[in-house]
Amino acid sequence: MKVGFIGTGSMGSLLVGAFVRSGAIEASDIVVTNRTFQKAERLAAGHPGMVAVSSNREAIQQSDCLFLCIKPGEFKSVLKELQPYAREDQIIVSITSPILISHLEDQLPCRIAKVIPSITNDVLSGVSLCMFGSRMTVADCCMLEGLLSHISEPLLIDEQYTRVVSDLSSCGPAFIAFLAQGLIDAAVEITGIDPDEAVAITSAMLLGTGKLLTEGGMTPNTLIKRVSVPGGITQQGLQVLRKETDGMFQKLIRTTHEKYREDVEKVQVDLYGEEVNGP
Incomplete structure (x- = not known):
């Protein structure tokens, strides 16, 4: 099976690299293209046997399964290029959350x-959120989940929950890293600890915490209770956190949802010329 990628930016190149390193796909079975062709060439050059092509037309013609790793505003022009060459037996996979399955089924x-x-997924960990359109067969779904299982834990979700689940799985690493960096910066500023040492300690702590919440079978609340003892230092710190973050995470989720709705509306206006109801 030939697998194509349109878009070799941050996430497109990440997926290509993870699939190859994990053994999910042979480099010789991958074709890549990018708006800036030199980026596709550089990616292919790092994986002997991989082919870089200069057009979206070539990518879809040479692919049985094609990943669209592009920004929402690029879909209209890319879909227009793909339409004359798209086949009913091909699988098209979008990794762009504001692009609804119905949008793509209407166009292709x-x-x-x-x-x-x-x-x-770059370290073959975490989850991949999966949503399947009405034309996908059981065999198609199993094939795609099989590929993704090499680099993640595939998780089937309802498309209406795309945003909130993405907040946890895809945006979550950045949110947690932001909080970790704040903790590191404060430690360095107040105590003078070496920044590199603070980063190393915090990173190891995050790794261990993740294992406790997965392999260790703990929930976040269980972990908090285990570390925090009445009258102890951790409890005092948690009191500060609860006070200072009161309502913050609710605001965060509302903000990401509002941006998502705006992006969906822009896509629908772009594709249809008017707003269309969707998840």
Whole structure:
């Protein structure tokens, strides 16, 4: 099976690299293209046997399964290029959350899926959020989940929950890293600890915490209770956190949802010329 990628930016190149390193796909079975062709060439050059092509037309013609790793504003022009060459037996996978499955099924005759990856897939970890269109067969779904299982834990979700689940799986690493960096910066500023040492300690702590929440079978609340003892230092610190972050995470989720709705509306106006109801 030939697998194509349109878009070799941050996430497109991450997926290509993860699939090859994990053994999910042979480099010789991958074709890549990018608006800036030199980026596709550089990616292919790092994986002997991989082919870089100079047009979206070539990418879809040479692919059985094609990943669209592009920004929402690029879909209209890219879909227009793909339409004359799209086949009913092809699988098209979008990794762009504001692009609805219905958008792609309206524009292409192919079997449509949406997958939301995470930066954690780069180390063959985390989850991949999977949504399948009406034309996908059981065999198609199993094939795609099989590929993704090499680099993540595939998780089937309802498309209406795309945003909130993406907040946790895809945006979450950046949110947690932001909080970790704040903790590091404060430690360095107040105590003078070496920044590199603070980063190393915090990173190891995050790794161990993740294992406790997965392999260790703990929930976040269980972990908090285990570390925090009445009258102890951790409890005092948690009191500060609870006070200072009161309402913050609710505001965060509302903000990401509002941006998502705006992006969906822009895509629908771009594709249809008017707003269309959707998840």
